Every structure is written in C-alpha cells, then in structure tokens.
Amino acid sequence: MLDVVIVGAGISGISCAKHIRASDGMRQHRIKVLEATDRTGQFSLRLQEDAPKPSCRKTAQLSIGAQPGSTADQGMPLGVIHDFATEKGLMLDKDWMSDPKWQWEVLPLRHLHGSEASPTEKQAFEEMESAFDSFTDKEAVGDQADEKSLGALLDEEFQKWAQQKEHDAAMMQTMFEFKKREMSSGVGSPDLYTASANGFVQAEDGFGHDCIPLPHGYSSIVDAMLKEVPGLEIQHGAAVKEATSHDDHVEITLENGDKLQARTVVFTVSVGVLKSGQIRFKPELPQEKQEAIQRMGFGHVEKCILTFDNDTWETLKHGVHCLWPPERDGYRNAVLNDWEQSIVAFYPNQPRSSRSLVAWIVADGFSNTSAPEKVMNLLRRCLGRDVPDPVETNLTNWGRDRRFLGSWSYLSAGQPLDAFGMLGKPFGRVFFGGEHTHPKYFGTAHGAYESGARCAQEVIEKLSPPL
Incomplete structure (x- = not known):
C-alpha cells in the first residue's frame, strides 16, 4: 500500500511531494503522483518544450499556460515561491530592468478603425490608468463587500x-x-458583475504588484522542485475516476479501471474538474464543501501567441493597445457575446527575442481552429494596415480541455472569503490543494505552491504516530 497518492502534477502537487519528502521521518514513505495528462507541470509548460516546429524551440521561451499568478512576461510576484526561485538561481539578476530584452514599454494606443489615439485621448487614458486602481481599494468596497459585485463597484x-x-x-x-x-x-x-468585489481586493492584496521575470517560465520552478524529490514516481495518463474512503486507507479507481490504495490522498485538480463531477467521492463530500465548489468562480482565459519573422517583428515589437468603441449596452454584453471583444492588447512576449505577440482572450475555450485568424484580423484592424501572417501560431484551449476546464479561481459575488478555506478543508484521509484552496493567494502560482506545502503538513500529521 502507498503512503501518499497525489492527484495532479502541477505546481501544487509537486510542491506537496517536495515538502513531504523533506520532512524528517517521511523520506522512506512511498509517494506516487497521478497525472491525467501526458505532462508534468500543467499550466507551467513552455511552448519551447511542446512546439511542433523547430523555429519556436530555437527562438522562444513562451508560456502556454493561463498560469495562475504570472503575467504575460512570465513574471512572478514576491513571496515564498520567489524565495525558492532565488535560492535555486532561477531569477534574473537585480539589474534585469536595464536589459532591453526584458524592459516594459508603454504600448501604443490605437482605435479599432486603425487610427492612433489623439493627444487628448492619450491624456484621458493616462488619467484613467492612474485612477482605476483606487476604484477597488478597501475604502471603496465598504461594509457590504461580500454582496457587492466587482462590476457594480467599478x-x-x-x-x-x-x-x-x-x-x-x-x-x-x-x-x-x-x-x-x-x-x-x-x-x-467575462462578466465582472458575477465576481466579488471583496474577493478582488483580497486577491490584489495577495498578488502585489512587483513582478520579476523568470527567464525560463514557471516550468523552471517545477523542474527545480523535482530535483529535490529524486525518484518521485509520476504516472501520466492516470485520470482518477473515483476515491472511496475507508477507515485506514483510500482506494483510488482510475478511468482505465486500475485501482490503487493509499493511506492518504491529496487532490490538486482544478476547480473546473471538481465542478464537473468527473471524480466521484465515496462517501460524498460534505454538503457545504460541495456548495463551495459549485459557487466558486473559475476563470476562462486563453492565450493566442503569434510568432513572426525578423522583418515583420521589427514593425510589431512594441505591441499595441486596442480601443473598442463604447457599446450601447456596455462592455458586458459585448464580451459575453463575442470573445474577440475581450482582447484589449497584443503584448510583446519577453524576452523579445521570442518575436511573439500574446493576446489574452476571455473565452470558454474554442470549438474550432479559426480563432488565430480572427485574432490576426483584429491586429490588422487595430494597426490600420496589412500585416504578414505569423510564421507560427499557438492557441491554448484550457476551457475545452476536460482535464482543466478553465484557468484560475475567483470569488463569486455574494460568496464569503472563507469559501477558499472550505475548499481546502480535509475530508478524512483525503486532502485538497491547488490555488483555489489558498485563502489569500488564490488565483496565483505562489498560492498553488503554498497550498502544496500546507497539504504536506496535513499529510505528515496524519501519518505520524501519536505521541
């Protein structure tokens, strides 16, 4: 019988394994990780590892994940995962901002009909940029925070x-x-009127604003953790179908019919997977936990990454902000009815040697392969000129991938902040990790990392002999 089964080989799952193995008295315990996909790292993967064409592998470090807590430049907020990355030498040095490959730039501002914003419009944009953060400060949220939606507050x-x-x-x-x-x-x-204002304020407090690029993306974090767990057994293509709890163990049934038994099980699957009911728990999870899972918001963010040849890239390397005309019914209906209207910018991927622009798209995945063409047409409209086709296009589809069914969690309007704690609450010998279980750092990679450490401590306490 195994001592620990960890379901999910993302940042949270590998963090859990690393922290268990590091504990005195736990180094000989048998740990096995079950991963439904064919890869370790989940959202943290780079296209460099998965790209079908040699050009991308040679030139790009592109993050394909709508990975929690990162920005388009594969940056990371300060915190415990930052400390780990620094310890392992994964960060850029302190002078990184002086390196042109990594410097931030203010993106040009253009209308959808192709014209550049006027000086007056640029001034108004700058004023809005400065004021917008104050719209969601704690004083603005007020006493009715749990009930107020983010859209209504704004x-x-x-x-x-x-x-x-x-x-x-x-x-x-x-x-x-x-x-x-x-x-x-x-x-x-896509609908800020279903998201909690209080939850957003909490997330902003947890995320912070200081991001430092990881030159090799979040997969370098996973790789570094794996080095601290030599010989860790990871079984890919092992999707869990059922978890049956007994007094002294949990029996895991895979979709292929195989069964495993372990003294403890840690689930780090996404909120989308938990919501879908793909995994059955016997006995059923407590009603309050089930309700927290179903009410929890789970984001739908995709990336379309466009990689260009050298000549074209020289004309695009500054990226662009896209100004949509105001809709009669506001942005809400526009974005809900057409994912294209959720795109507000084409961000230069960093390092700039990747020759890539990244469009973040709020969409519930894509049912066909026409999305990149639509994204390119939008870029041409915004620039007001023709742009040669990219030499390579990569499109994520997390929303339609049944092993994820979304990107990261957010608190729904009317849902209390302690909902995250409820999602992380153990159930007998079954434990729950993932960014969606962190009461402060939900929706971030460092939240996933810390949730793995928390689960490890819970497992250690469960397996340790009584004093």
Missing part, C-alpha cells in the same frame, strides 16, 4: 470620478470600458 466609483473630469463623456466611457476588459482577463471572468 461603475459606482467611475461615475463619482467622471463627474470631476472635463473630458468628453464618450471618451471617458471608452477608456473605462478598456480597463474593465483588461480586468476581465485578470479576474478570469
């Missing part, structure tokens, strides 16, 4: 702010809707 604060401005009302509405579209990709929801 609308209220914008109206107060806009009354003090002299810019044209339509112009300010355009800038405001741009920022809401941008926030949708950060939260992961």
Whole structure:
C-alpha cells in the first residue's frame, strides 16, 4: 500500500511531494503522483518544450499556460515561491530592468478603425490608468463587500470620478470600458458583475504588484522542485475516476479501471474538474464543501501567441493597445457575446527575442481552429494596415480541455472569503490543494505552491504516530 497518492502534477502537487519528502521521518514513505495528462507541470509548460516546429524551440521561451499568478512576461510576484526561485538561481539578476530584452514599454494606443489615439485621448487614458486602481481599494468596497459585485463597484466609483473630469463623456466611457476588459482577463471572468468585489481586493492584496521575470517560465520552478524529490514516481495518463474512503486507507479507481490504495490522498485538480463531477467521492463530500465548489468562480482565459519573422517583428515589437468603441449596452454584453471583444492588447512576449505577440482572450475555450485568424484580423484592424501572417501560431484551449476546464479561481459575488478555506478543508484521509484552496493567494502560482506545502503538513500529521 502507498503512503501518499497525489492527484495532479502541477505546481501544487509537486510542491506537496517536495515538502513531504523533506520532512524528517517521511523520506522512506512511498509517494506516487497521478497525472491525467501526458505532462508534468500543467499550466507551467513552455511552448519551447511542446512546439511542433523547430523555429519556436530555437527562438522562444513562451508560456502556454493561463498560469495562475504570472503575467504575460512570465513574471512572478514576491513571496515564498520567489524565495525558492532565488535560492535555486532561477531569477534574473537585480539589474534585469536595464536589459532591453526584458524592459516594459508603454504600448501604443490605437482605435479599432486603425487610427492612433489623439493627444487628448492619450491624456484621458493616462488619467484613467492612474485612477482605476483606487476604484477597488478597501475604502471603496465598504461594509457590504461580500454582496457587492466587482462590476457594480467599478461603475459606482467611475461615475463619482467622471463627474470631476472635463473630458468628453464618450471618451471617458471608452477608456473605462478598456480597463474593465483588461480586468476581465485578470479576474478570469467575462462578466465582472458575477465576481466579488471583496474577493478582488483580497486577491490584489495577495498578488502585489512587483513582478520579476523568470527567464525560463514557471516550468523552471517545477523542474527545480523535482530535483529535490529524486525518484518521485509520476504516472501520466492516470485520470482518477473515483476515491472511496475507508477507515485506514483510500482506494483510488482510475478511468482505465486500475485501482490503487493509499493511506492518504491529496487532490490538486482544478476547480473546473471538481465542478464537473468527473471524480466521484465515496462517501460524498460534505454538503457545504460541495456548495463551495459549485459557487466558486473559475476563470476562462486563453492565450493566442503569434510568432513572426525578423522583418515583420521589427514593425510589431512594441505591441499595441486596442480601443473598442463604447457599446450601447456596455462592455458586458459585448464580451459575453463575442470573445474577440475581450482582447484589449497584443503584448510583446519577453524576452523579445521570442518575436511573439500574446493576446489574452476571455473565452470558454474554442470549438474550432479559426480563432488565430480572427485574432490576426483584429491586429490588422487595430494597426490600420496589412500585416504578414505569423510564421507560427499557438492557441491554448484550457476551457475545452476536460482535464482543466478553465484557468484560475475567483470569488463569486455574494460568496464569503472563507469559501477558499472550505475548499481546502480535509475530508478524512483525503486532502485538497491547488490555488483555489489558498485563502489569500488564490488565483496565483505562489498560492498553488503554498497550498502544496500546507497539504504536506496535513499529510505528515496524519501519518505520524501519536505521541
């Protein structure tokens, strides 16, 4: 019989294995990781490892994951995972901001009909950029935080702010809707009126704003953790169908019919998988836990990565911000009815030697392969000129991948903050990790990492003989 089975070989699952193995008295315990896909790392993968064409493997370090907590440049917030990356020498040195390959730039601002924004519009955009963060500070959220949606909060604060401005009302509405579209990709929801204002404030506190690029993406974190667990047994293509709890063990049934027994089991699968009911728990999970799972928001963010030849890249390397005209019914219906309208920018991937632009798309996956063509047409519209086709296109489809069914979690409007704690609460010999179980760092990679460490401690306590 195994001592520990960990379901899911992402950052949380590997972190759990690493912390268990590092504990005194646990080094001889048998640990096995079950991963439903054919890869370790889940969201942390790079296209460098998966690209079908040699050109991308030679030139790019591209993160294909809508990975929690990272930015388009594969940056990472300060925290425990930052400390681990620093310890392992995975970070850029302190002078990274002076390196042109990694420097941030202000993206050009253009309308969808191809014209550049006017000086007045640029000024209004800058003012909106400066003011927008204050719309979601703790004072703005107020006492009714749990019940207030993020969209409603933004609308209220914008109206107060806009009354003090002299810019044209339509112009300010355009800038405001741009920022809401941008926030949708950060939260992961096309409908900010279903997301909790309080949850967003909590996430902002946990995420912070200091990001430092990881030159080799988040998969370097997974690789470094695996080196600390030599000989860790990872079985790929091992999707769990059922977990049956007994007094002294848990029996795991795989989709292929194979069975395993372990003294403890740790689930680090996504909220999307838990919501879908792909995994049956016997006996059933407590009702309050089931309700927390079903109510929890789970984002749908995809990436379309366009890689260009050298000549074309020289004309595109600064990226572009796209200004959509204000909709009569606001951005909400526009984005819900057409995922294209969730795209607000084409971000230069860093390092710039990758020659790639990244569009973040708020969409529930794609049912066909026409999305990259639609994204390219949008880029051409925004630039107001023809652009040669990319030499390579990569499109994620996490929302339609039944092993993920989304990207990262967010708190639904009306849902209490302790819902994350409920998702992480153990059930007998069954434990739960993943970014969605962290009460503060949900939706981030460091939340996933810390949840793995928490599960490890819970497992250690369960397996340790009584004093």
